[in-house]
Amino acid sequence: MPKRLVRIAEKTGRATVMGVAEIGYGAYLFGESLFWLIMGKRRRQPVRLRAVMAEAMEFGVRAIPIVAVLSSTVGAMLAIQGIHTLKTFGAESRVTFGVALSVVREFAPLITGIVVAGRSGSALAARLGTMRINQEIDALHVMGIDPVRFLVAPALFAMLIMLPLLTLLADFVALTGAGLYIGVQLGMDMPAYWDRVIEALSTDDLGHGLGKSAIFAVLITLVGVVNGSLVEGGAEGVGKATTRSVVHAISAIVVTDMLFAFILTR
Amino acid sequence: MTMNALPPPENRTKVVEIKDLVTHYGDRMILKGISLDILENEIMVIMGGSGSGKSTLLNHLLGLLKPSSGTVRILGQDINAISEVEKTRLRTRMGVAFQGGALFSSMTVGDNIMLPLKEHTELDESTMSIMARLKMEVVKLSGFENLKPSELSGGMIKRAALARAIVMDPRLLFCDEPSAGLDPVVSAAIDELIISLRDAMGMSIVVVTHELESAFRIADRICVLDRGDILMVDTVEAVRNSSNERIQNLLNRRLEEATLDPDDYMRRLTIGI
Known part of the structure; x- marks a missing residue:
């Protein structure tokens, strides 16, 4: 029995050390990426705008349809639940207030983050993992091209721009979805609905949501990159890293979201 | 020899x-x-x-x-x-030709070979293109610059890797x-x-x-x-x-x-x- 306990303790310890090391590696990559974004030009090794644009296209523009579909659904869902719940108090007309706040502060950043983590976090991990296995990362090193500058910085920069923009889009689409249902149910016309939405929201709320999405952007990119660049063991390793990166990124997003709510919303 | x-x-x-x-x-x-x-x-x-x-x-x-x-x-x-x-x-x-080529799969062969020039020189696009073609001529791979690495045979991949390795005229x-x-x-x-x-x-x-x-x-x-x-x-x-x-x-x-x-x-x- 004690032997088994020792083994469990050993395993837990090793996993903890690994986890801490990975977080440290993520932080290092973040610092390096910022370094190249700022100092690259001076070192005559700039982060290429074309690479950033390509990543932005992939992470952001191509995610628009799925983000739109999901956020309009979530918006309508919130309106349905809101009206249903508030009916108990005879306060259906207050639904706009609740929907507007919960979409902008919580649901839009969260849904967008989860969708992008599933789409692009996994893709990043798979791409970097494959490159590592094919010695393409080594090839970059020996060509004197820093892989962080060449691969990580553009992805991080693109994600930092695109995720808040997607979140803004999700805000609008979700509120429209909610508005359509509320309009029909409560006989409210759209201009009146938007008036109430704008009344309910402050720039603070908008900033809260978008700020969170920027943090999610960093989390998704770093989790994908860390998992991808630690791939070992061929194609199977790439598959594992991909799965791992989605699970880790979504967990990180949800936990961060809760922490945000805890610190800033009470 | x-x-x-x-x-x-x-x-x-x-x-x-x-x-x-x-x-x-x-x-x-x-x-x-x-x-x-x-x-x-x-x-x-x-x-x-x-x-x-x-x-x-x-x-x-x-x-x-x-x-x-x-x-x-x-x-x-x-x-x-x-x-x-x-x-x-x-x-x-220095130039390196890796065993599996290590060509970047998202880029064409020509872009792969030009990459070191793009990153380390200030040459204009057409000059780089000519230099890349010159090296492709050396490794006898002319005419394949627009293909992706996945479209090449094993021998051609080695040639392309060699061309990329020598594009900067290494010692x-x-x-x-x-x-x-x-x-x-x-x-x-x-x-x-x-x-x-x-x-x-x-x-x-x-x-x-x-x-x-x-x-x-x-x-x-x-x-x-x-x-x-x-x-x-x-x-x-x-x-x-x-x-x-x-x-x-x-x-x-x-x-x-x-x-x-x-x-x-x-x-x-x-x-x-």
């Missing part, structure tokens, strides 16, 4: 100097304190079976691994002691298993190409391989690596005629494989069917 036109070895510049190199993976010692000089304008073949430490040695030469102890000097600079900026500059003077070229996984004809063509690169462009070339035939064909000198030790460094003739038992074992094991009896082979495959 002879070095008649060259000055005697003692007068030639050392492009690579390895001194007492020791490496560990965990507790296991991979390289056991090896020393090796590689001279200007020679083709040095580092030969050994799997587990001999030759891939580890290559990674040290490329500055991808830090040694436990010992030094590696490339073109006069200690690759583990210089700053990142100096290392980048040094790396523009030092590394080739990892250039003939592995190729049929004998294509393999011989790649060997010819490596020799012609040395002759035409005056490069020093380090080839890491386990293929005896290829090693004997291209080498000026061979470094025989076995279980982390250098058994000998000498000319093809000397290695062939060596009386060292471990070297003879290494040579004969390959030859046994090569002189396989086809009838016996068929019989073994079809036994019991």
Whole structure:
């Protein structure tokens, strides 16, 4: 029995050390990426705008349809639940207030983050993992091209721009979805609905949501990159890293979201 | 393949100097304190079976691994002691053709070959394109610049990797298993190409391989690596005629494989069917 306990303790310890090391590696990559974004030009090794644009296209523009579909659904869902719940108090007309706040502060950043983590976090991990296995990362090193500058910085920069923009889009689409249902149910016309939405929201709320999405952007990119660049063991390793990166990124997003709510919303 | 036109070895510049190199993976010692000089304008073949430490040695030469102890000097600079900026500059003077090519799958062959130029020079697009085509001509791959690496055959991938490795006109070229996984004809063509690169462009070339035939064909000198030790460094003739038992074992094991009896082979495959 004690032997088994020792083994469990050993395993837990090793996993903890690994986890801490990975977080440290993520932080290092973040610092390096910022370094190249700022100092690259001076070192005559700039982060290429074309690479950033390509990543932005992939992470952001191509995610628009799925983000739109999901956020309009979530918006309508919130309106349905809101009206249903508030009916108990005879306060259906207050639904706009609740929907507007919960979409902008919580649901839009969260849904967008989860969708992008599933789409692009996994893709990043798979791409970097494959490159590592094919010695393409080594090839970059020996060509004197820093892989962080060449691969990580553009992805991080693109994600930092695109995720808040997607979140803004999700805000609008979700509120429209909610508005359509509320309009029909409560006989409210759209201009009146938007008036109430704008009344309910402050720039603070908008900033809260978008700020969170920027943090999610960093989390998704770093989790994908860390998992991808630690791939070992061929194609199977790439598959594992991909799965791992989605699970880790979504967990990180949800936990961060809760922490945000805890610190800033009470 | 002879070095008649060259000055005697003692007068030639050392492009690579390895001194007492020791490496560990965990507790296991991979390289056991090896020393090796590689001279200007020679083709040095580092030969050994799997587990001999030759891939580890290559990674040290490329500055991808830090040694436990010992030094590696490339073109006069200690690759583990210089700053990142100096290392980048040094790396523009060396080229590497990886075993699997390590071409970037998202880019065309032409873009792959142009990449070092794009990243390290301020040349305009058309000049870079011409330079890339020039190198593709050298490796006999003209006309394939718009294909993706996935559309190339094994031999063509090796050629493209060589073209990318020489696009900056390096003084030092590394080739990892250039003939592995190729049929004998294509393999011989790649060997010819490596020799012609040395002759035409005056490069020093380090080839890491386990293929005896290829090693004997291209080498000026061979470094025989076995279980982390250098058994000998000498000319093809000397290695062939060596009386060292471990070297003879290494040579004969390959030859046994090569002189396989086809009838016996068929019989073994079809036994019991």
